[in-house]
Amino acid sequence: SQKIEQNSEALNIQEGKTATLTCNYTNYSPAYLQWYRQDPGRGPVFLLLIRENEKEKRKERLKVTFDTTLKQSLFHITASQPADSATYLCALADNNDMRFGAGTRLTVKP
């Protein structure tokens, strides 16, 4: 069966460090992978999209990699700040609908 696994339920890091979140998938052949941020009591907000033929994508302090051989995406936040604390979700398309991982809750401590 198809699975999306974000293998850290929670991640705590110190301000200024780089946060690295992992998204692994099985039995998928996604053409695109997306990352979202969700704050408590709010809906997910789109951050980045990466295509299967792209190895890496950057946006300000964010970097996403996509390895279709390993079936893995890594999401990096450099120079992390307490305001980056949130839950981060990866998402893959499945029959034209988005399927999400359970998310990783990131806490950046001052």
Place this chain on the structure above:
Amino acid sequence: DTAVSQTPKYLVTQMGNDKSIKCEQNLGHDTMYWYKQDSKKFLKIMFSYNNKELIINETVPNRFSPKSPDKAHLNLHINSLELGDSAVYFCASSRERQERRPLHFGNGTRLTVT
């Protein structure tokens, strides 16, 4: 201006009741969705809908039905509510039903069935 808005934000009701959640988007998007987020935080697709096609996740009970009066609205009707229906329900929209299109979410409706 809120792009995707849902009402109500909180809904507490008793088992067996029928309730509706409303959703509106002002982004001019063609496709709207309903997602359910359970206590373990998994977001699961329930429906996707544009003016041509309704796609229903086969695991969704037929007590749930989407109703779209126009392209900007997709309401969710739930009949005979059960305890297991308690969750947060998110409405979303995208420009087209294509896998590369980012989803724009509302802020959710927390449904509690007692």
